[in-house]
Amino acid sequence: xxxxARTRFDASFAALSDATRRGVLxxxxxxxxxxxxxxxxxxxxxxxxxxxxGVLEQAGLVSTEKVGRVRTCKLGLRRLEEEAAWIERYxxxxxxxxxxxxxxxxxxxxxxxxxxxxxxx
Amino acid sequence: xxxxxxxxxxxxxxxxxxxxxxxxxxxxxRTFNGPARIVFEAWTTPKLLMRWWAPKxxxxxxxxxxxxxxxxxxxxxxxxxxxxxxxxxFGRYIEVTPHSRLVWTNDxxxxxxxxxxxxxEKGGKTLLVMHELYPSKEALDAAIAGMEDGMLETFAQLDExxxxxxxxxxxx
Numbered sequence: 001x002x003x004x005a006r007t008r009f010d011a012s013f014a015a016l017s018d019a020t021r022r023g024v025l026x027x028x029x030x031x032x033x034x035x036x037x038x039x040x041x042x043x044x045x046x047x048x049x050x051x052x053x054g055v056l057e058q059a060g061l062v063s064t065e066k067v068g069r070v071r072t073c074k075l076g077l078r079r080l081e082e083e084a085a086w087i088e089r090y091x092x093x094x095x096x097x098x099x100x101x102x103x104x105x106x107x108x109x110x111x112x113x114x115x116x117x118x119x120x121x
Numbered sequence: 122x123x124x125x126x127x128x129x130x131x132x133x134x135x136x137x138x139x140x141x142x143x144x145x146x147x148x149x150x151r152t153f154n155g156p157a158r159i160v161f162e163a164w165t166t167p168k169l170l171m172r173w174w175a176p177k178x179x180x181x182x183x184x185x186x187x188x189x190x191x192x193x194x195x196x197x198x199x200x201x202x203x204x205x206x207x208x209x210x211f212g213r214y215i216e217v218t219p220h221s222r223l224v225w226t227n228d229x230x231x232x233x234x235x236x237x238x239x240x241x242e243k244g245g246k247t248l249l250v251m252h253e254l255y256p257s258k259e260a261l262d263a264a265i266a267g268m269e270d271g272m273l274e275t276f277a278q279l280d281e282x283x284x285x286x287x288x289x290x291x292x293x
Contacts, residue, residue, distance in 0.1 A: 082265070083141070083265055086265045087139050087140075087141060088139075090139050090147075090149075091137055091138070091139040091149075093179055094137050094139065094149050094151070094251075095137040095151075096176040096178045096179060097173055097174060097175075097176055097179075098135075098137055098151045098153075098173075099134075099176065100172060100173035100176045101153065101160075101163055101173040102134075102135075102153065102154070103172075103173070104163045104169050104172055104173055105153050105154065105155040105159055105160060105163060106154075106155070108155070108159045108162060108163065108169075109155050109156075109159060112159070
């Protein structure tokens with residue numbers, strides 16, 4: 001997980017190292033936009049803009065969704081990905097709690113054993 | 122730790138699973154290597170709850186924990202993070218069946234879930250199932266979106282970073 005976060009982090013910095021891509025992000029802070037809109041705004045070919053958006057997407061900064069013939073870009077993850085990421089974090093929270101609970105259970109088990117022995121003696 | 126390893130094999134770590142079972146339900150499961158009465162005790166004794174509810178890795182500490190585990194009894198857990206104001210998690214127990222079932226409400230808002238925890242013992246191990254039922258799909262969606270506040274914060278920081286970068290590019 002840490003490894004994964006690290007890669008994401010590096011990808012984010014690489015994505016931000018380009019002025020056009022920073023401009024695209026600024027644009028998307030204001031409103032969602034199609035690749036065509038973005039290409040026009042930044043005086044670029046569709047292919048060029050697709051590449052930039054691809055880099056931002058890889059970094060998890062932008063997600064795109066195709067509706068009909070238009071590919072719309074927005075900031076952040078897709079809803080489904082967001083939910084999956086949340087569920088994974090929630091799982092990690094409970095997993096961390098349960099690891100501690102394991103220790104409490106082990107201790108209570110040992111105590112029961114000792115107490116049982118004492119009672120028999 | 123090593124002494125223990127000699128006397129009994131180190132148990133394999135049990136897996137925690139989380140699933141959104143429906144629009145309104147989340148289910149968490151985990152098996153514990155101990156009898157139900159012990160796992161139940163750890164869920165119903167404040168002194169023991171204090172030891173596991175806020176592990177270091179979650180970044181907040183449990184300041185206090187009150188749990189009057191009887192039907193109608195109240196619970197209140199207070200969390201703190203640095204100097205910020207403590208947050209409370211509170212509600213009422215509505216079902217208490219020793220060693221097998223615990224149901225509580227969450228009264229922080231109208232959107233709170235009803236949580237049912239069952240303890241099922243089999244061969245000295247206990248399967249724990251925690252079921253959270255939200256009043257509506259919107260309530261669970263909001264709970265999920267709420268955890269995304271961290272994401273919004275990241276974007277706010279990104280905004281600032283963009284401004285700084287933009288400014289320095291403009292200057293050169």
